[in-house]
Amino acid sequence: MKQIISSHLIDYSDDERFCFALHCQECGSEWKSTPIRFSKAGVPPLSEAKRVITETLYQREHAQAKTRAINEAVLHFNSCPLCGKLVCNYCFVICDDLDMCRTCAVRLQETGESVMDSLPDQICIN
Numbered sequence: 001m002k003q004i005i006s007s008h009l010i011d012y013s014d015d016e017r018f019c020f021a022l023h024c025q026e027c028g029s030e031w032k033s034t035p036i037r038f039s040k041a042g043v044p045p046l047s048e049a050k051r052v053i054t055e056t057l058y059q060r061e062h063a064q065a066k067t068r069a070i071n072e073a074v075l076h077f078n079s080c081p082l083c084g085k086l087v088c089n090y091c092f093v094i095c096d097d098l099d100m101c102r103t104c105a106v107r108l109q110e111t112g113e114s115v116m117d118s119l120p121d122q123i124c125i126n
Protein backbone atom coordinates (compact mmCIF):
# COMPACT_ATOMS: atom_id res chain seq x y z
CA MET A 1 0.00 0.00 0.00
CA LYS A 2 2.72 2.47 0.93
CA GLN A 3 4.57 1.63 -2.24
CA ILE A 4 1.47 2.35 -4.32
CA ILE A 5 1.06 5.69 -2.59
CA SER A 6 4.73 6.50 -2.99
CA SER A 7 4.57 5.94 -6.74
CA HIS A 8 1.56 8.26 -7.11
CA LEU A 9 2.74 10.98 -4.77
CA ILE A 10 3.17 14.41 -6.36
CA ASP A 11 5.99 16.48 -4.98
CA TYR A 12 4.98 20.08 -4.26
CA SER A 13 8.05 20.79 -2.16
CA ASP A 14 10.04 23.96 -2.68
CA ASP A 15 13.11 25.55 -1.08
CA GLU A 16 11.23 26.40 2.09
CA ARG A 17 8.89 23.56 2.82
CA PHE A 18 8.02 19.99 1.98
CA CYS A 19 4.56 19.15 0.77
CA PHE A 20 3.12 16.25 -1.19
CA ALA A 21 -0.19 15.62 -2.88
CA LEU A 22 -2.27 12.72 -4.11
CA HIS A 23 -5.21 12.64 -6.48
CA CYS A 24 -8.10 10.26 -6.12
CA GLN A 25 -8.27 8.19 -9.31
CA GLU A 26 -12.03 7.99 -8.93
CA CYS A 27 -13.29 11.53 -8.23
CA GLY A 28 -10.07 13.42 -8.88
CA SER A 29 -10.08 15.23 -5.58
CA GLU A 30 -6.71 16.39 -4.35
CA TRP A 31 -5.28 15.67 -0.96
CA LYS A 32 -2.23 17.48 0.36
CA SER A 33 0.03 16.44 3.16
CA THR A 34 0.64 18.74 6.11
CA PRO A 35 3.49 20.99 4.95
CA ILE A 36 6.74 20.67 6.88
CA ARG A 37 9.14 23.58 6.95
CA PHE A 38 12.74 22.98 5.93
CA SER A 39 14.92 23.62 8.98
CA LYS A 40 17.22 25.91 6.95
CA ALA A 41 14.43 27.72 5.12
CA GLY A 42 15.34 31.35 4.51
CA VAL A 43 18.90 30.84 5.70
CA PRO A 44 21.25 31.39 2.75
CA PRO A 45 24.42 29.30 2.99
CA LEU A 46 27.43 31.51 3.72
CA SER A 47 29.98 29.43 1.88
CA GLU A 48 30.32 26.65 -0.66
CA ALA A 49 30.91 24.18 2.15
CA LYS A 50 27.76 25.32 3.94
CA ARG A 51 25.82 25.03 0.71
CA VAL A 52 26.80 21.38 0.39
CA ILE A 53 25.68 20.77 3.97
CA THR A 54 22.38 22.58 3.40
CA GLU A 55 21.73 20.56 0.25
CA THR A 56 22.38 17.28 2.00
CA LEU A 57 20.20 18.35 4.89
CA TYR A 58 17.47 19.27 2.44
CA GLN A 59 17.59 15.85 0.82
CA ARG A 60 17.44 14.12 4.17
CA GLU A 61 14.53 16.20 5.45
CA HIS A 62 12.79 15.79 2.11
CA ALA A 63 12.98 12.00 2.45
CA GLN A 64 11.69 12.16 6.03
CA ALA A 65 8.83 14.45 5.00
CA LYS A 66 7.93 12.06 2.20
CA THR A 67 7.74 9.15 4.63
CA ARG A 68 5.49 11.21 6.88
CA ALA A 69 3.29 12.21 3.96
CA ILE A 70 2.89 8.56 2.99
CA ASN A 71 1.94 7.60 6.55
CA GLU A 72 -0.60 10.42 6.49
CA ALA A 73 -1.96 9.44 3.08
CA VAL A 74 -2.66 5.89 4.25
CA LEU A 75 -5.43 7.36 6.43
CA HIS A 76 -7.06 9.12 3.47
CA PHE A 77 -6.56 6.71 0.59
CA ASN A 78 -7.31 3.12 -0.25
CA SER A 79 -6.19 0.87 -3.03
CA CYS A 80 -9.00 -1.04 -4.72
CA PRO A 81 -8.18 -4.76 -4.68
CA LEU A 82 -10.12 -5.29 -7.92
CA CYS A 83 -8.99 -2.55 -10.28
CA GLY A 84 -5.94 -1.33 -8.37
CA LYS A 85 -7.05 2.30 -8.36
CA LEU A 86 -5.93 4.57 -5.58
CA VAL A 87 -9.09 6.20 -4.27
CA CYS A 88 -10.02 8.56 -1.46
CA ASN A 89 -12.13 7.45 1.49
CA TYR A 90 -15.22 8.94 -0.12
CA CYS A 91 -14.83 6.69 -3.16
CA PHE A 92 -14.06 3.54 -1.23
CA VAL A 93 -16.95 1.34 -0.22
CA ILE A 94 -17.00 -1.09 2.64
CA CYS A 95 -18.85 -4.16 1.39
CA ASP A 96 -19.67 -7.41 3.15
CA ASP A 97 -16.86 -9.55 1.84
CA LEU A 98 -14.46 -7.24 0.10
CA ASP A 99 -13.98 -3.49 0.29
CA MET A 100 -13.70 -1.84 -3.13
CA CYS A 101 -13.94 1.41 -5.07
CA ARG A 102 -17.32 2.84 -6.09
CA THR A 103 -16.96 1.90 -9.74
CA CYS A 104 -16.24 -1.73 -8.91
CA ALA A 105 -19.10 -1.78 -6.38
CA VAL A 106 -21.51 -0.57 -9.06
CA ARG A 107 -20.11 -2.99 -11.62
CA LEU A 108 -20.45 -5.93 -9.27
CA GLN A 109 -23.70 -4.65 -7.81
CA GLU A 110 -22.27 -4.66 -4.33
CA THR A 111 -23.85 -2.34 -1.84
CA GLY A 112 -21.92 -0.92 1.02
CA GLU A 113 -21.12 2.15 2.99
CA SER A 114 -18.47 4.63 1.92
CA VAL A 115 -15.54 4.91 4.30
CA MET A 116 -16.49 8.58 4.41
CA ASP A 117 -19.93 7.83 5.79
CA SER A 118 -18.36 6.27 8.82
CA LEU A 119 -16.29 9.43 9.29
CA PRO A 120 -19.02 12.09 9.33
CA ASP A 121 -16.71 14.92 10.40
CA GLN A 122 -14.67 14.88 7.24
CA ILE A 123 -15.72 16.26 3.90
CA CYS A 124 -14.40 15.11 0.57
CA ILE A 125 -13.62 18.16 -1.53
CA ASN A 126 -13.99 17.64 -5.25
Ligand SMILES: [Zn+2]
Nearest residue numbers: 024027088091
Ligand atom coordinates in the same frame (compact mmCIF):
# COMPACT_ATOMS: atom_id res chain seq x y z
ZN1 LIG B 1 -12.46 10.16 -4.47
Ligand SMILES: [Zn+2]
Nearest residue numbers: 080083101104
Ligand atom coordinates in the same frame (compact mmCIF):
# COMPACT_ATOMS: atom_id res chain seq x y z
ZN1 LIG C 1 -12.07 -0.71 -8.20
